[in-house]
Amino acid sequence: MPADYGSLLDSLRGVTWPARRAALAGTAGTHRSRLRGLSAEFTEYRPYRQGDDPRRLDWKLLARTDRAFLRITSDRATLGTVLVVDGSASMAFPERTREKWAQACRIAMGLAAVAHASGDPVGLFIPSDGKPGRVEARTRRGVLAEIARVLDGWQPGGGAPLAPALGLLRGTPRIALIGDFLGDADDALRRGRELSAGGTEVHAIEIVAREELEPPAATFLATDPESPEIRRPLTLDSRDPYLQQFAEWRLTTARAWRAGGATFTEVRTDESAAHAVRRICGLGAGVAAR
Amino acid sequence: MSFLAPLWLAIAGVASGALVIAHFFARHRPRPAMLPTARFIPEAIARAPSPARLPSDLLLLLMRVLALLAIGAALARPVVSPPRRRVARVVVLDTAGAKSASLAHDSAVAMVQPGDTIVGGWEVGGLGGWEVGTLSGGLVRALRAAAALRDHADSLELVIVSPFLEASFDAATDSIRRLWPGRARLVQVAARSASAPRRISIVGAPDDPIRAPVALLGTRSGAETRVMRARPTAADSAFARGGGVLVIWPAASDGASRTDTVGAVAAGGVVVVAPFVRALRLPPSPGRAVAFWVDGVPAATERSSGTGCVRTVAIPLPTAGDLVLRQGVRGLVDALTSACGGPRNSEPAAAARLAMLRGSAGLMRASLAPAGPRRSSASAWLLGISALLLLAEMLVRPRAAS
Numbered sequence: 001m002p003a004d005y006g007s008l009l010d011s012l013r014g015v016t017w018p019a020r021r022a023a024l025a026g027t028a029g030t031h032r033s034r035l036r037g038l039s040a041e042f043t044e045y046r047p048y049r050q051g052d053d054p055r056r057l058d059w060k061l062l063a064r065t066d067r068a069f070l071r072i073t074s075d076r077a078t079l080g081t082v083l084v085v086d087g088s089a090s091m092a093f094p095e096r097t098r099e100k101w102a103q104a105c106r107i108a109m110g111l112a113a114v115a116h117a118s119g120d121p122v123g124l125f126i127p128s129d130g131k132p133g134r135v136e137a138r139t140r141r142g143v144l145a146e147i148a149r150v151l152d153g154w155q156p157g158g159g160a161p162l163a164p165a166l167g168l169l170r171g172t173p174r175i176a177l178i179g180d181f182l183g184d185a186d187d188a189l190r191r192g193r194e195l196s197a198g199g200t201e202v203h204a205i206e207i208v209a210r211e212e213l214e215p216p217a218a219t220f221l222a223t224d225p226e227s228p229e230i231r232r233p234l235t236l237d238s239r240d241p242y243l244q245q246f247a248e249w250r251l252t253t254a255r256a257w258r259a260g261g262a263t264f265t266e267v268r269t270d271e272s273a274a275h276a277v278r279r280i281c282g283l284g285a286g287v288a289a290r
Numbered sequence: 291m292s293f294l295a296p297l298w299l300a301i302a303g304v305a306s307g308a309l310v311i312a313h314f315f316a317r318h319r320p321r322p323a324m325l326p327t328a329r330f331i332p333e334a335i336a337r338a339p340s341p342a343r344l345p346s347d348l349l350l351l352l353m354r355v356l357a358l359l360a361i362g363a364a365l366a367r368p369v370v371s372p373p374r375r376r377v378a379r380v381v382v383l384d385t386a387g388a389k390s391a392s393l394a395h396d397s398a399v400a401m402v403q404p405g406d407t408i409v410g411g412w413e414v415g416g417l418g419g420w421e422v423g424t425l426s427g428g429l430v431r432a433l434r435a436a437a438a439l440r441d442h443a444d445s446l447e448l449v450i451v452s453p454f455l456e457a458s459f460d461a462a463t464d465s466i467r468r469l470w471p472g473r474a475r476l477v478q479v480a481a482r483s484a485s486a487p488r489r490i491s492i493v494g495a496p497d498d499p500i501r502a503p504v505a506l507l508g509t510r511s512g513a514e515t516r517v518m519r520a521r522p523t524a525a526d527s528a529f530a531r532g533g534g535v536l537v538i539w540p541a542a543s544d545g546a547s548r549t550d551t552v553g554a555v556a557a558g559g560v561v562v563v564a565p566f567v568r569a570l571r572l573p574p575s576p577g578r579a580v581a582f583w584v585d586g587v588p589a590a591t592e593r594s595s596g597t598g599c600v601r602t603v604a605i606p607l608p609t610a611g612d613l614v615l616r617q618g619v620r621g622l623v624d625a626l627t628s629a630c631g632g633p634r635n636s637e638p639a640a641a642a643r644l645a646m647l648r649g650s651a652g653l654m655r656a657s658l659a660p661a662g663p664r665r666s667s668a669s670a671w672l673l674g675i676s677a678l679l680l681l682a683e684m685l686v687r688p689r690a691a692s
Contacts, residue, residue, distance in 0.1 A: 090326035100326075182326050212327045222325035232331040233320055245330040 005148055008106055009113045011274040017114045017281040019079050019174070020201050020263075045069040079173045079201070080123075080137045081115040083108045084165055085151070086179025086207075087126040087133065089225040092156035093209050099269040100209045103276075104178045105151040107205060107267060110277035111176050112147050124150055125169065127160040137172070159226040163187035166195060174201040176280075181206055181253055183226060189256050196261030204257040204264045205280060212246070213268070215239065294367040294664055302362020306355045313345035350686055357679035364672035369664060371441055377653060378443030379406040380435045382428035384452035387636060389480040397479055398451040405442060407435040424460040425452060425647070429467055436470070436659035445653040448474040453481035454644060456637040467647055472654025474647060481636060488512045490627050493526075494519025494541060499607040503620040504627075515627040531596025537627055539603040540570055555589050555605055557581030558625025558632055562618040570604035580632055581605065581625075590626055599630035 048057060048068035058071040085108050091101040112122045116139070123137030124147045133150045135143065161184035162177065169175055175195060181188065181204070192202045215222075215234055224230035234242060250266065257264040267276040293299055325331075345351050383398040385391040398408050409431035428450070436446050448470055452458055467474075487510040492501055498519050515535040518526055522538055530536035554563040557580055568583065577593025580601065590603040603626055607614055625632070 093324060093326050095324050180326060182329075209326075212325070215325065219320045220323040221320045222328035222331055223322050224328040225324050225326060227329075230328050231322070232328050233334055234325070234328075234331050235320075235334075238332050238334060242327075242331045245332075246327050249330060 004106070005109050008110055008273055008277075009144075012110050012113055012277055013117075015114050015278060015281055016118055017081075017111065017120075044072045046072050078118075078120050078139070079115070080121040081111070081174040081176065082123040082125055082137055082169050082172045083112055083147070084125045084127070084162065084169065084175060084177045084179075085133075086162060086177075086181075086183070087128060087154050087156050088159050088179075088183055089157050090159075090180055090182050091207070092225065094211050098156065100180065100207050101156045103267065103269045103271075103273060104207045106273035107207070107276055107280070108151060108176075108178055109144070109148055110273055111280065112144055114277060114281055115174075116144055120174075122147065125165055126150070126154055127162055127165040129158040129160045132160075132165070159183055161187060163191045166191040170195065170198065170200075172200055174203070176203040176205060178205045179207065185253060189253075189260060192257065192262050193260035202257075202260075202262035203280060204262050206250070206253070206264065206266045208250070208266055208268050210268060210270045213243075215242070291368055291370050293363075294369060294666060296366050298362050298365035300362075302358050302365075305362070306358045309354055309358065310345060310351065313347065313351045350683060353679050353683040353686065357676045357683065360672045360676035360679065364669040364676065367664075367666035368668045368672075369666050370668075374441070375405060375443045377445045377447055378439045378656070379403070379447045379449055380432045380439065381406065381408045381449040381451060382425065382432050383408055383410040384425050384428050384450065384458055385410070385479075386424070386453075387455045387457055387481055388453045389482045394451055394453075394479040397477055398449075401449050401451070401477065405439075407439060409435050424463060425450065425458050426460055426462045426466050428452075429463065429470070433466075433469055433660060436654070436656075437661060440656050440659045440661060443656050446472065446656050446659060447653050448472065449477060450474055450647065451477040451479060454478050454639045454647075455481055456639050456643075459639060459643055464646055467649070470649075470654060471651065471658050473649040473651055476644060476648055481638070488515040488535065488627060488629060490515050490517060490623075492517045492519065497609075498541060499609050499614045500539065500541075500623065502614045503623040506615070506620050507624055513629075517627060527595065527600075530598040530600050533597040535599055535601065535627065535630055536595070537601045537603060539605075539626070541607075552583045552585060552587075554584035555581060555622065556584070557590060557622055558628065560618060560621035560625055562616070562622050564613050567606055568604075569606055572602060572604045575602060577602075581622075592630070592632075594630070601626060 045058065045061070046069065048070055052070055056070045058069050061067065061069050085104055087101075091104060092098045093100050108124065112124070116122045119139060121137035121139045122143055124133065124135040126133030133154050135146050135150055162179060162181075163184050166175070166177070166188060172195075177188070177192065192204065196202050217236070217239075219233065219235045222232050222234045232238070254264040254266065263280075265276070265280050267279075379402055381398045381401050383394060385394045388394040402408055409428055432448060439446060454476065487507075489510045489512055490504050490507070491514055492498060492504060493516065494500065500517065500519065504517075513534070514529075515537060516526060516529055517537045517539055519539060519541040522536065526536055549567060549569045552566050552568050554561055555566060556562075566583075572588060572591060575591045575593055577591040577600075579588035579590070580592045581588065581590035581603065583589050589605050590601060592599055592601045594600075605622070605626075607619070613619060
């Protein structure tokens with residue numbers, strides 16, 4: 001595992017990524033489950049009703065008070081998490097440092113580590129025009145190293161859409177979608193809404209490069225790496241309209257994802273990855289608390 | 291080298307400077323760079339002005355500047371100034387009335403040096419073997435030659451080689467001579483001796499009206515002048531080619547569709563005023579007019595034929611009346627039957643005329659000569675070069691734009 005991931009994982013030790021809502025029944029884990037009754041974590045008493053399982057009666061309470069109450073407990077379950085990372089050409093920006101891709105990898109590794117620390121199965125999916133990068137969701141110890149190896153070996157390129165990948169992940173309890181959403185944004189949003197409606201917890205994490213927010217003041221002919229036919233001069237005159245349109249688009253995209261039941265987090269390339277992961281995890285908890 | 295219109299060169303220089311400055315601020319396609327969010331940039335022409343420390347498109351700039359300078363230089367009309375001599379001569383050769391034209395020509399050639407100019411009066415009114423005309427034509431040509439020699443010498447000397455007869459002068463000679471502000475060297479050549487009156491033979495009807503004025507001219511014993519009142523024959527043409535004077539003077543109308551009347555006719559200084567019926571028509575002829583109607587229409591022409599000449603006359607002589615008996619008609623017939631080249635006054639010119647011709651001042655300064663039209667042979671070449679440069683620029687421009 002690369003050294004920079006090591007420092008990142010060290011700084012994320014102890015961070016949890018709680019589920020936004022009660023998880024379905026499954027392997028015992030850290031997330032609150034919809035299933036109640038068998039665990040040792042007491043929640044409340046409920047009067048016995050005909051048909052209840054008599055084994056759940058609190059016999060000691062019945063002996064002391066001669067009243068029949070059931071002992072209600074909460075179950076804990078794991079939450080399978082798949083990290084979908086956009087590996088298209090637009091992520092290889094800036095050309096020299098590829099900071100967007102590097103930040104996406106750090107965020108993915110951070111979230112994977114946090115989820116794995118909670119005992120959740122963690123997987124990875126990188127859409128591609130050819131063979132996608134994929135690590136099945138597992139809980140075993142080596143899964144983080146496997147994810148790191150796939151991420152480090154991936155060369156961003158092409159323009160593979162995200163929406164089909166989301167379709168393949170139907171049924172996954174939690175999906176973290178990490179990318180710039182500059183490709184098939186509308187299709188991905190529609191598929192994300194479907195997943196949310198189906199009970200999947202969707203986290204949309206937008207990676208924004210500092211150079212995209214503050215492009216160089218020098219005049220240059222901006223070329224879209226995924227659509228070479230888009231070639232427009234960025235000048236002093238067009239700079240302000242560009243910034244305004246880009247900000248409006250980010251705002252609209254965030255609103256659309258949140259309205260679809262997902263969380264949306266904007267992460268800039270010059271932001272600490274650990275801080276961004278904490279924001280993402282905390283945001284999830286915050287929404288769950290609401 | 292000097293320029294006839296140097297202002298154009300200055301204009302081309304200014305335009306070239308502006309062009310160089312424009313290349314510093316030229317609109318060009320900015321450098322491409324990847325930006326995933328390029329779609330949010332407003333659409334615009336992919337060219338933007340950007341100042342630079344070095345001019346853009348150096349090859350194009352070089353071609354454009356060279357083309358501009360070439361056009362400017364062509365319009366400025368560069369001329370190469372030849373080396374100047376102290377004195378250049380303009381020799382006026384007048385062989386009209388000279389005993390030997392070749393000797394006169396040799397005399398003129400002996401006067402010139404490389405770079406000098408000989409102008410001949412015979413070229414003004416030359417007619418085969420007979421030199422006609424006066425010094426006026428030669429002097430006019432000398433003035434033109436002086437304009438051409440203006441940049442070749444400091445002073446210009448006028449040399450006139452002529453027999454200097456009274457016939458060498460006309461009313462304009464004095465005025466034209468005064469246009470040359472300097473003295474002239476006069477070189478006199480031998481004059482041709484005055485020819486005897488020519489014998490006139492008439493081929494026509496016995497009662498032809500032309501016989502009256504010819505008879506009044508008296509009996510002559512000189513060379514023959516044959517007056518044809520009928521259609522000439524081959525023998526008549528041979529007569530002319532052999533040195534004779536053949537006068538074709540039709541007696542009857544040639545059937546011209548349109549006839550009119552005219553009040554007078556002039557030839558050889560003789561004017562006859564009478565109501566002539568202009569029923570004859572002159573055939574197209576390469577010769578010169580020797581008689582004119584009062585309205586300026588030629589009434590007789592003369593052309594050389596071998597060593598003689600053929601004179602065609604379209605003046606009808608009336609068969610009735612006493613017009614043919616008048617002295618004017620007699621002089622008219624005498625002029626039209628004179629030797630080839632017309633009658634000439636072979637009297638030597640008066641001393642006063644020669645003094646006027648010689649002048650008294652020094653040599654004419656070349657700068658006083660009239661400035662003639664100057665041509666720049668380099669202009670066409672420069673325009674051609676500029677056209678080639680502009681063509682090359684058109685070929686290179688798309689590559690530079692891409």
